[in-house]
Amino acid sequence: MSRVRRHYAAGVAVCLLGVLVGVAGCGAAQSKAKPIQATTTAAAPTVRLQAIAGLGEVLVDSHGKALYMFPPDHRRAVTCTGPCAGSWPPLRLTKQTTPSAGPGVHADLLGSDPDPDGGRVLTYNGWPLYTYVADLTSRQAVGQALNLNGGYWYVLRASGQPVVPAGAPVPR
Amino acid sequence: MRRTSRRTALLAVGSLAGAAAIGAGATELAQPSATAQPIPPPEDLMREHGVLKRILLCYREAGRLVLAGQPLPTRPVHDGAVIIRDYIESFHEGLEEAYVFPRLRQANVLVSTVDTLLIQHARGRRITASIIAGTTQPVRASAARQLIASMDSFVRMYEPHEAREDTVIFPRFRQITPAKTLTSLGERFAEEERKLFGRTGFTDMVNKVAAIEESLDIADLAAFTPEA
Numbered sequence: 203m204s205r206v207r208r209h210y211a212a213g214v215a216v217c218l219l220g221v222l223v224g225v226a227g228c229g230a231a232q233s234k235a236k237p238i239q240a241t242t243t244a245a246a247p248t249v250r251l252q253a254i255a256g257l258g259e260v261l262v263d264s265h266g267k268a269l270y271m272f273p274p275d276h277r278r279a280v281t282c283t284g285p286c287a288g289s290w291p292p293l294r295l296t297k298q299t300t301p302s303a304g305p306g307v308h309a310d311l312l313g314s315d316p317d318p319d320g321g322r323v324l325t326y327n328g329w330p331l332y333t334y335v336a337d338l339t340s341r342q343a344v345g346q347a348l349n350l351n352g353g354y355w356y357v358l359r360a361s362g363q364p365v366v367p368a369g370a371p372v373p374r
Numbered sequence: 375m376r377r378t379s380r381r382t383a384l385l386a387v388g389s390l391a392g393a394a395a396i397g398a399g400a401t402e403l404a405q406p407s408a409t410a411q412p413i414p415p416p417e418d419l420m421r422e423h424g425v426l427k428r429i430l431l432c433y434r435e436a437g438r439l440v441l442a443g444q445p446l447p448t449r450p451v452h453d454g455a456v457i458i459r460d461y462i463e464s465f466h467e468g469l470e471e472a473y474v475f476p477r478l479r480q481a482n483v484l485v486s487t488v489d490t491l492l493i494q495h496a497r498g499r500r501i502t503a504s505i506i507a508g509t510t511q512p513v514r515a516s517a518a519r520q521l522i523a524s525m526d527s528f529v530r531m532y533e534p535h536e537a538r539e540d541t542v543i544f545p546r547f548r549q550i551t552p553a554k555t556l557t558s559l560g561e562r563f564a565e566e567e568r569k570l571f572g573r574t575g576f577t578d579m580v581n582k583v584a585a586i587e588e589s590l591d592i593a594d595l596a597a598f599t600p601e602a
Contacts, residue, residue, distance in 0.1 A: 285464070289472075335475075348500070348503065350459070
């Protein structure tokens with residue numbers, strides 16, 4: 203079984219915490235399970251490529267929202283939780299859905315990591331993927347190279363490499 | 375001890391410790407009452423706004439000094455901007471974005487206002503990053519004027535921003551959130567703060583801001599009272 207499929211078979215999360223745009227609401231049962239979280243359900247995620255002004259083609263989610271990596275994750279674990287995950291909602295996976303790779307995106311780089319807040323988070327080239335809550339529309343990445351929540355945030359190329367502007371710290 | 379009562383006790387200890395640290399100078403910290411109650415989320419968020427307001431005042435004072443021909447006090451401005459980034463923009467705004475705004479969206483309440491607030495969070499974070507980057511060392515007059523313009527734009531945006539949250543967003547949030555959930559959220563906010571900033575996180579931030587005010591000589595509250 204591939205890494206991705208194994209992770210989905212084991213996936214448990216249904217809802218995204220704080221994902222604000224382009225997704226449908228959770229059912230009542232989920233709300234009762236975690237009453238303090240305002241939750242929404244993720245659609246089957248597709249990682250695609252999209253051109254964003256000033257950045258070129260970068261990874262985006264099913265709704266065209268830019269996907270970011272967070273260097274403190276060190277390609278090992280989801281470290282952005284709690285209020286951080288409010289600003290940078292992780293791309294959580296549902297038990298029922300399998301992510302897919304759009305044209306130009308390498309399916310073999312998709313994977314997942316456990317989320318300390320519950321469920322699993324989609325990864326690409328080992329990096330847990332996040333959106334930015336202030337990206338209210340597609341074709342924007344206003345969180346690019348922003349230093350917040352203890353580190354810089356970068357969008358990713360199809361190769362899995364972060365887009366690091368000159369002078370910004372390079373993730374290791 | 376229940377979490378709630380433990381937090382109340384910790385806040386009391388933290389505030390007292392903070393007051394002791396400041397000593398008997400011009401700066402005073404609020405004292406918790408003997409029968410302090412758990413802090414509801416709106417009040418928690420509003421007292422964090424108080425931290426921000428005090429730094430905005432420091433930004434104003436820095437601008438006033440430059441306009442008066444003095445050098446930009448880079449260290450206090452830098453220290454204030456770092457508190458804004460780490461405590462306000464990373465933590466406080468993260469709480470709003472994680473727990474407050476999504477509830478309003480789900481209830482289809484004040485959605486366009488929430489969008490504006492999110493855009494302002496994003497703009498503010500960029501301005502703060504530029505202020506931090508620009509104040510790592512003493513600056514020339516031209517750079518100082520640019521920084522003052524950035525601080526002015528930040529103050530101009532955040533005064534109405536937090537006023538709108540205090541008077542419109544938080545009251546509506548409280549209206550649409552069941553009492554039990556509000557209590558749970560209060561506990562969650564306290565736990566997140568403890569994880570990130572320790573058990574006296576809020577008090578520590580207040581003390582840091584008080585020290586910045588001292589360095590700018592604006593710590594004496596009475597000095598703001600107009601003459602009769």
